[in-house]
Amino acid sequence: MDYIELTLQIDADFVEILMAELAELGFESFVETDEGLEAYVQEELFNDLAIKQMLENYASRTAISYQFKKIARQNWNEEWEKNFQPIQIGEQIYVRADFHEPKSDFPYEIIITPKMSFGTGHHETTSMVMEHQLGIEHTNKKVLDVGTGTGILAVLASKLGATTISAFDIDEWSVENTIENVKLNDVSNVIVRLGTIEDEPHDMYDIVLANINRNILISQIPAYVTFLKPGGELIVSGFYEKDIADIETIAESVGLKKVAQLSKNNWAAVVFKYR
Template identity: 80%
Template sequence: MSYIELSLQIDLDFNEIMMAELAELGFETFVETEDGLEAYIQEELFEDLAVKNMLETYAERTPISYAFKQIAKQNWNEEWEKNFQPISIGNDIYVRADFHEPQPNYLYEIIITPKMSFGTGHHETTSMVMEHQLTIPHQDKKVLDVGTGTGILAVLAEKLGAKYVSAFDIDEWSVENTIENIALNNTSKIAVRLGTIEDEPRDKYEIVLANINRNILLQQIPSYATFMAEGATLIISGFYEADIADIQAVAESVGLKKVAQLSKNQWASVVFKS
């Protein structure tokens, strides 16, 4: 099976949002590099014009250069291992791969399988959501994780005491990766599936998590609100500080109130209450 490799030179702050955008276009494997990102898609799924149009949209925000080439399938896991380093989030969370040494001095240690799914905690958007999670009681709460990626937020939710987590993603690779990470972390209260918010079974949750991107959030926040119980919390990220006003306007239009905010390197994460 042949693949198309996209070699992308871009500000590293854009890497995680690029992975999310490219995943929506069918890319299934990502390797972060010193000057950007390498992304891979099965040749038969590759749509040249769709990818170029997406990249040109972001070129309005930051300098981008890119190139495509056809390659044979390779050992993605080996490539990923070369780039993944453990990180700490605050004083309480340590995120590592299974080949790193444990750090028992942290309250919450999360193990992420060395694969290329979106969301390892390294990007500001993921780490800020996790910081918010630390401030919100999860004990015996039901949690909805929208666009779970690696499952890192769902795993943290269970470690913080959630009694049930529903997690889903549109990407098969992410769902497979999340299932592996659930097992690695000995978490048993997370149900993961392939799909979207539109086909999520109707239920009410005390906490909703969504680390995606600006456009999807603007479109889907009204849907998230329908899954929130009275007094529930919505934690979102994947957008810039400059986007907060637009995000907040949509949230307030469906009765949500902003209660907290974090910003790092121009990225933002906001907490709303129903």
């Protein structure tokens, strides 16, 4: 499976909204650059006309130029390594690649090698979910990671003391990538599979993680609740602050109550408690 790389030269003020627009069109990986943005979509999901129409709509508001390039699977690591830098989340989490030097002064060090998978900790949505995880007791808890991407949230859950983590994604690369990252981090209690919430074997969890996007969350939150134990917590992200009200409305309709919220650069991450 090959990918299409979209390189955008655009004012920094428009980067975040274009990431959201492109996510709606199937793009799943993003790298912010000095010139704007690089975004990646599976070749089979690439809709040239829809993307160009969306970008042209912004041309009247700001200077914008773009190029498309096909990226073969075997070239992805080379492309990614050009841009990836280690990051720290607060004073507790350090995320790096295996070619970076470790830092022993962080309680939780996570090694990530993404292969076209979303979730390196760089994006606000991922880092905020991880911040929320730090504030939730994971010891001896069961965790469900919906749309696992690179597996970074599942790995953190394991390092925080969760007993069992079930992680799935609809993308084969994400599943392969999560399995690889789980091994890189010497984690043995993450079960990874290809699939959706609809075919998830029914079990009850203490924590459900879902860093996806607004539309999928609104559609699937009622399904997530069926996997939550009473008193369980749902952490969701992948949407803007302006979408919190819509997310909260659907969550409340199925017995969830908002208990925590983080915002960063207009993105949001919310924790709900079940009953």
